[in-house]
Amino acid sequence: MKTGSLIIFLSIIFCFIAIPAMASVEVGHVNVKPSGDLESGKSNVSADLQLSFVSTGGTTFPNDESISLKTELENPVWTYSIILDGVENPRPAVSKKQLDLSGWELSYENVDESVKVNLKGMAPKVDSSKEIVVVSVNVATPGGRVKETVKNVTAFVTNPGELKGDISTVKEAYSKLEKDIAQNKADGIDVSKAEAKAKEALNSLNSAAGASYSNAQIYIKNANTYIKDAYAMLDMGLSQKAIKDAKEAIDKTDEWISYFKTEKELGSDPRLAPIITKREFAAEDVSDAKELYDAGKYTEARKKAEEAYQKADEVFTATQDLNAELEAAPKGFQFPDLSGIIPYIIGIIIVAIVGFVLFRIMKNRGGKGGGKGGGGSFGSRDRPKKKSTAHQYDELF
Numbered sequence: 001m002k003t004g005s006l007i008i009f010l011s012i013i014f015c016f017i018a019i020p021a022m023a024s025v026e027v028g029h030v031n032v033k034p035s036g037d038l039e040s041g042k043s044n045v046s047a048d049l050q051l052s053f054v055s056t057g058g059t060t061f062p063n064d065e066s067i068s069l070k071t072e073l074e075n076p077v078w079t080y081s082i083i084l085d086g087v088e089n090p091r092p093a094v095s096k097k098q099l100d101l102s103g104w105e106l107s108y109e110n111v112d113e114s115v116k117v118n119l120k121g122m123a124p125k126v127d128s129s130k131e132i133v134v135v136s137v138n139v140a141t142p143g144g145r146v147k148e149t150v151k152n153v154t155a156f157v158t159n160p161g162e163l164k165g166d167i168s169t170v171k172e173a174y175s176k177l178e179k180d181i182a183q184n185k186a187d188g189i190d191v192s193k194a195e196a197k198a199k200e201a202l203n204s205l206n207s208a209a210g211a212s213y214s215n216a217q218i219y220i221k222n223a224n225t226y227i228k229d230a231y232a233m234l235d236m237g238l239s240q241k242a243i244k245d246a247k248e249a250i251d252k253t254d255e256w257i258s259y260f261k262t263e264k265e266l267g268s269d270p271r272l273a274p275i276i277t278k279r280e281f282a283a284e285d286v287s288d289a290k291e292l293y294d295a296g297k298y299t300e301a302r303k304k305a306e307e308a309y310q311k312a313d314e315v316f317t318a319t320q321d322l323n324a325e326l327e328a329a330p331k332g333f334q335f336p337d338l339s340g341i342i343p344y345i346i347g348i349i350i351v352a353i354v355g356f357v358l359f360r361i362m363k364n365r366g367g368k369g370g371g372k373g374g375g376g377s378f379g380s381r382d383r384p385k386k387k388s389t390a391h392q393y394d395e396l397f
Contacts, residue, residue: 014167024054024055025067027137027151040133040159041125043074046154047135051115053106063107065147066140072132073121080117088116098240100140121122129213167208167216170223174201177227184234189241190266194233235298239289241288246286249312253279257318264326271325275318282311352364 026342030049038045051067053060061067069078082105119135137151145372178199201223208219242363257276260266285308292301 024138025137025217026052026054026059027230028052028083029149030135030153031154032134032153033164036155038123038157040123040129040157041074043157045119045123045124045134045155047071047119047248048116049119049135049137049151051117051137053113055106058110059113060108060113061103061106063102063103064142067101067106068121068138068140068144068146070136070138071097071121071134072126073097073134074117074120076121078117078119080115083114089184098252106201107331113328118282123155123157126157126159127162127391128164129156131156156214160213162217163213165219167205168199170205170220170227174198174205177201177230180234181230184237187241189234189237189326191234191237193236194230197226197230197233201230201236231245232298235302236293239293239302239305240296242309243286243293244287246282246305246309246312249309249316250279250282250286253282253312253319255317256316256323260322271322273313273391275322278311278315278318281314282308285311332371 009250028050030047032045034045034049057060076095076097078096079090080099081088081090084091087234088229099117106113106115108136116198124132131154134153134155135151136149136153138146139148139150141147179192179196181191181198184194204219204223204226208216208223246372253275257272257279260269260272285304289301289308290307292304
């Protein structure tokens with residue numbers, strides 16, 4: 001048989017083969033009350049929905065398949081009615097987590113069919129807040145395997161205790177932030193930007209206390225972000241101070257290195273070489289910290305600056321150790337330092353000279369009055385003889 005004839009023959013045969021009826025299920029809006037989050041073990045929940053069928057071949061639904069409605073609510077009660085050409089046919093209530101509507105019950109020829117369903121139940125108890133299925137509508141195969149999920153409606157079940165714990169944890173973090181800000185402020189660090197972030201964190205915490213679970217989680221997340229940002233602002237101030245302190249330590253080290261080279265003539269001394277090397281490492285860390293700071297990476301800048309300061313402090317200590325070693329080394333004879341007592345020595349010499357001069361003057365005066373001899377300053381070894389009084393008046397006549 002030619003190929004063209006074969007194709008025509010198969011087409012004719014295909015037209016005479018019976019095509020099974022196909023149907024599709026549609027689910028409109030599912031009205032769930034209450035809307036929003038459900039509270040663990042406390043919220044009473046209801047869901048109203050309606051299923052409609054779009055048939056091909058005149059059958060509303062295949063009789064070998066089924067529709068399975070499921071829920072994760074506790075103590076569920078299903079009530080439903082099959083509506084045929086506008087006439088409602090109620091069915092008995094079902095109290096279990098899965099409601100199965102068989103194809104035999106749903107399969108009709110040339111009928112306008114829909115199913116109205118109402119579900120009541122309670123939010124399950126949960127240790128950790130999570131999302132649950134309020135109701136799902138599925139098409140199942142003859143063996144019960146889910147062939148298609150037509151509708152799936154979920155809700156978030158919250159555990160209030162868990163939410164309180166989350167808020168409490170953030171409050172503890174905020175309290176620690178307040179103390180850290182106060183401490184840094186007392187150390188003279190600019191904390192104005194950190195204080196602004198801390199204020200935003202507190203506002204978010206206050207909002208979380210009265211919000212629904214989902215909204216509270218957003219506020220809690222925001223509060224944590226603001227706290228993190230506040231610490232970044234603190235790190236900015238701390239990194240500034242650490243960089244400044246490290247530079248000062250390096251400057252002091254440079255003064256001692258210059259002193260050792262010029263005053264002590266230790267430029268080629270092997271003891272000075274490791275000090276200079278360590279100083280270079282510290283200076284590199286300061287440069288890296290400054291680059292991180294300029295890039296806005298304040299936390300990394302603070303850590304690098306603290307490393308730089310530690311190295312700078314260690315190398316400064318090394319200069320002091322070397323100086324102590326030099327001071328303790330034996331020295332040749334040196335005249336004592338008399339600079340402090342020279343004025344007193346000069347005063348004593350002047351007093352001695354003045355005293356000596358006065359002594360000589362007094363001695364010279366004493367020699368003129370007494371001649372060469374005798375007993376006393378003014379005495380004379382040969383005293384003058386006393387005249388006789390017998391003729392003491394002879395000269396008057």
